[in-house]
Amino acid sequence: MTTKTMTKDKISVAAVRRLSKRYNEPEWLRFARLMAWETFESLPWPTYKEETWRRTRLTGFKLEDYRLPAVDAALLPSRGALPEHLQQELAQIDSAGVLILQDGALIYRELDAALAQKGVIFTDLRGALAENVELVQVHLSALVRARENKFAALHYALWQNGAFLYVPRNVAIEKPLQVLIVQGEGLAGFHHSLLVGEENSEAVVVEDFVGSRQGMSDSVAEVFVHQSARMHYLRLQNLDKTAWNFATQRASVGRNALYRQLQASWGGKLSKVWIDLEMDEPGGHGELLGLYFPRDRQHLDHHTNQNHKEPRCTSDLLFKGALEDHARSVYQGMIHVMHGAQRTDAYQKNDNLILSDHARADSIPGLEIEADDVRCTHGATSAKVPEEYIFYLMARGLSRQTAKRMIVQGFFEEVINRVPVPGVRAKLETEIAHRVGIE
Amino acid sequence: MTATLEVKDLHASVEGKEILKGVNLTIRQGEVHALMGPNGSGKSTLGYVIAGHPHYEVTGGDILFNGESILDLAPDERAKLGIFLAFQYPVAIPGVSFANFLRAAVSSVRGYKDRAKEEMARTGQLREVGSELMPMREFRQELFEKMDRYNVDRAFARRYLNDGFSGGEKKRGEVLQMAMLEPKIAILDESDSGLDIDALRVVSDGINKLVAGGMGALLITHYQRILDYVKPEKVSVFYDGRVVLTGGPEVAEMLEEKGYGWIENHLAELAASPAQQ
Ligand SMILES: Nc1ncnc2c1ncn2[C@@H]1O[C@H](COP(=O)(O)OP(=O)(O)OP(=O)(O)O)[C@@H](O)[C@H]1O
Numbered sequence: 001m002t003t004k005t006m007t008k009d010k011i012s013v014a015a016v017r018r019l020s021k022r023y024n025e026p027e028w029l030r031f032a033r034l035m036a037w038e039t040f041e042s043l044p045w046p047t048y049k050e051e052t053w054r055r056t057r058l059t060g061f062k063l064e065d066y067r068l069p070a071v072d073a074a075l076l077p078s079r080g081a082l083p084e085h086l087q088q089e090l091a092q093i094d095s096a097g098v099l100i101l102q103d104g105a106l107i108y109r110e111l112d113a114a115l116a117q118k119g120v121i122f123t124d125l126r127g128a129l130a131e132n133v134e135l136v137q138v139h140l141s142a143l144v145r146a147r148e149n150k151f152a153a154l155h156y157a158l159w160q161n162g163a164f165l166y167v168p169r170n171v172a173i174e175k176p177l178q179v180l181i182v183q184g185e186g187l188a189g190f191h192h193s194l195l196v197g198e199e200n201s202e203a204v205v206v207e208d209f210v211g212s213r214q215g216m217s218d219s220v221a222e223v224f225v226h227q228s229a230r231m232h233y234l235r236l237q238n239l240d241k242t243a244w245n246f247a248t249q250r251a252s253v254g255r256n257a258l259y260r261q262l263q264a265s266w267g268g269k270l271s272k273v274w275i276d277l278e279m280d281e282p283g284g285h286g287e288l289l290g291l292y293f294p295r296d297r298q299h300l301d302h303h304t305n306q307n308h309k310e311p312r313c314t315s316d317l318l319f320k321g322a323l324e325d326h327a328r329s330v331y332q333g334m335i336h337v338m339h340g341a342q343r344t345d346a347y348q349k350n351d352n353l354i355l356s357d358h359a360r361a362d363s364i365p366g367l368e369i370e371a372d373d374v375r376c377t378h379g380a381t382s383a384k385v386p387e388e389y390i391f392y393l394m395a396r397g398l399s400r401q402t403a404k405r406m407i408v409q410g411f412f413e414e415v416i417n418r419v420p421v422p423g424v425r426a427k428l429e430t431e432i433a434h435r436v437g438i439e
Numbered sequence: 440m441t442a443t444l445e446v447k448d449l450h451a452s453v454e455g456k457e458i459l460k461g462v463n464l465t466i467r468q469g470e471v472h473a474l475m476g477p478n479g480s481g482k483s484t485l486g487y488v489i490a491g492h493p494h495y496e497v498t499g500g501d502i503l504f505n506g507e508s509i510l511d512l513a514p515d516e517r518a519k520l521g522i523f524l525a526f527q528y529p530v531a532i533p534g535v536s537f538a539n540f541l542r543a544a545v546s547s548v549r550g551y552k553d554r555a556k557e558e559m560a561r562t563g564q565l566r567e568v569g570s571e572l573m574p575m576r577e578f579r580q581e582l583f584e585k586m587d588r589y590n591v592d593r594a595f596a597r598r599y600l601n602d603g604f605s606g607g608e609k610k611r612g613e614v615l616q617m618a619m620l621e622p623k624i625a626i627l628d629e630s631d632s633g634l635d636i637d638a639l640r641v642v643s644d645g646i647n648k649l650v651a652g653g654m655g656a657l658l659i660t661h662y663q664r665i666l667d668y669v670k671p672e673k674v675s676v677f678y679d680g681r682v683v684l685t686g687g688p689e690v691a692e693m694l695e696e697k698g699y700g701w702i703e704n705h706l707a708e709l710a711a712s713p714a715q716q
């Protein structure tokens with residue numbers, strides 16, 4: 001890889017202008033960025049008075065501490081040209097396509113030629129903007145708006161690049177598509193994911209965030225799952241434990257469509273993630289899976305909404321977390337069943353396994369139901385590893401450490417066995433084993 | 440050398456309440472020793488204390504394995520010596536597959552793990568993933584062979600440990616684990632309860648095979664029935680935290696006939712003639 005010294009840029013309205021100019025962006029986009037910046041400036045910084053921020057404080061977060069990357073790294077011609085660790089990362093999953101973005105620059109891309117032939121577009125957002133501007137224009141910001149929260153506004157002012165997937169009607173992509181987002185030290189990253197599955201299409205996307213030491217990440221994901229389409233979106237947040245992470249994610253699920261998302265949260269000094277599932281058409285099925293395992297003084301916060309607007313939809317949420325050391329987690333979830341969304345079947349469950357006397361998990365599940373013919377279930381649990389389990393396993397010869405590891409892995413199994421990609425399951429299992437500690 | 444487990448004047452309490460009040464008992468390899476006693480008399484507690492359950496506090500006496508005290512050993516170290524407890528109520532552990540768990544247990548008890556650690560210390564090299572485990576092929580072969588022999592459905596291997604197992608399935612699972620771990624001394628806590636006739640025969644056959652192979656068993660039971668299949672050399676009666684009488688198979692028959700009331704009425708006499716080992 002070419003190692004150029006990057007000149008870095010402060011976060012300001014001037015930076016928004018420079019960014020837009022540097023990429024020679026169309027007027028509508030430059031305008032959208034400046035509007036977003038205005039929105040960002042007009043919104044107050046969150047305080048504990050807002051329900052979503054009651055248990056997560058931004059103390060110590062200063063936007064001035066972060067710089068924007070100024071120079072784009074070059075596109076590399078082959079896997080062999082990538083650094084060893086990225087090659088290894090890619091090798092873990094047998095994929096039909098790959099995108100690697102480093103600080104907003106596309107440094108590597110692969111796509112199965114047969115899929116490209118069928119009209120599949122899998123490229124970075126800048127590439128899509130250049131070649132398929134209408135598709136981008138229609139979808140960008142259609143689900144997540146700048147005014148939604150201060151971080152979404154900042155994101156829309158400053159997003160550098162992202163992943164763009166378009167799967168045409170009736171096209172099924174069997175193997176997963178892999179996106180790697182690599183963020184540099186001390187930088188602010190604004191990654192945008194835009195995934196579109198047209199009618200009766202099928203795709204699995206694995207997106208992996210790494211790096212961001214002493215940095216921040218402020219991402220947005222918008223997923224469109226049209227009629228009878230099947231989309232799986234697996235997001236692995238593997239950022240450095242010194243990073244601040246903010247993410248706003250929303251999926252719109254069409255008629256009789258299936259959408260399944262996994263959020264695996266490992267890294268971050270503090271992480272605040274909003275995940276919304278919009279059951280926008282009748283008969284859709286949505287699943288939200290979550291897995292988190294903070295340690296030291298990490299603070300991981302997930303806030304979910306399952307919004308049922310139309311009849312006969314099902315949604316199923318399962319978030320499981322284990323906590324070590326002085327870690328904190330917050331799970332806040334709401335199932336909204338709106339007027340007219342009859343025969344909704346919605347489920348929401350959050351389980352926490354507390355591995356240290358100093359760790360704490362808050363869980364606030366919720367229901368808001370305006371229709372009468374519905375079935376909704378929700379629940380939350382928080383428990384320590386039962387001593388009876390440990391004793392049983394030790395009585396069979398396992399050390400305390402191995403016993404604990406097996407119990408924790410077993411706890412997460414319910415989530416992991418619903419992940420459709422073997423390579424991702426293996427990665428999750430390895431990460432869990434490392435966290436509990438292998439002797 | 441045949442291994443022996445000796446319990447000597449053992450006292451133990453839980454939450455400040457004394458449950459074991461001076462237990463004396465010896466279990467030898469190759470021998471079946473039945474232990475019978477009323478509900479709540481402390482039989483399971485004895486099993487837990489021998490296996491090293493941290494909840495119970497030993498307040499007096501000793502437990503010797505081949506003459507050496509095991510009181511300071513953690514439960515896994517006792518298991519590695521060859522002591523096994525088949526639980527009266529095995530716990531269900533969701534998400535942990537029977538096969539994965541058992542492979543880890545067998546690997547630990549047979550020393551794969553310790554050897555891998557030694558190897559690493561000697562060569563200074565990081566060991567390969569899985570090197571602390573018994574090779575998968577060998578393990579599977581042995582597991583399936585024993586599953587067939589002990590009449591346990593092969594589908595159990597993939598199921599989560601005791602999770603959703605019926606009462607009888609759990610008991611058979613315990614005996615299968617015992618067959619895989621090949622202990623020197625096993626405490627079987629009501630392994631016969633809740634079994635149908637066929638399962639009782641399977642479990643009894645299993646125990647007999649292991650005893651023939653040299654295992655010593657402390658068979659805790661409420662019923663004469665299993666003793667028709669598994670012939671004990673000795674029968675002890677447990678009452679209020681102590682062994683009050685030890686004899687041959689005739690003791691079980693006598694109990695069946697007279698009940699624990701008889702024991703209660705003759706406690707003073709029994710105390711005067713201390714239990715024979
Ligand atoms: N963890 C505990 N906390 C409090 N009391 C306990 C505990 N464990 C055992 N006990 C008490 O100790 C006594 C002996 O119990 P134990 O289970 O050893 O009896 P047992 O002889 O195995 O009975 P059973 O034939 O019904 O299985 C009982 O009174 C029981 O309530």
Ligand SMILES: [Mg+2]
Nearest residue numbers: 482483484527
């Ligand atoms: Mg008992």
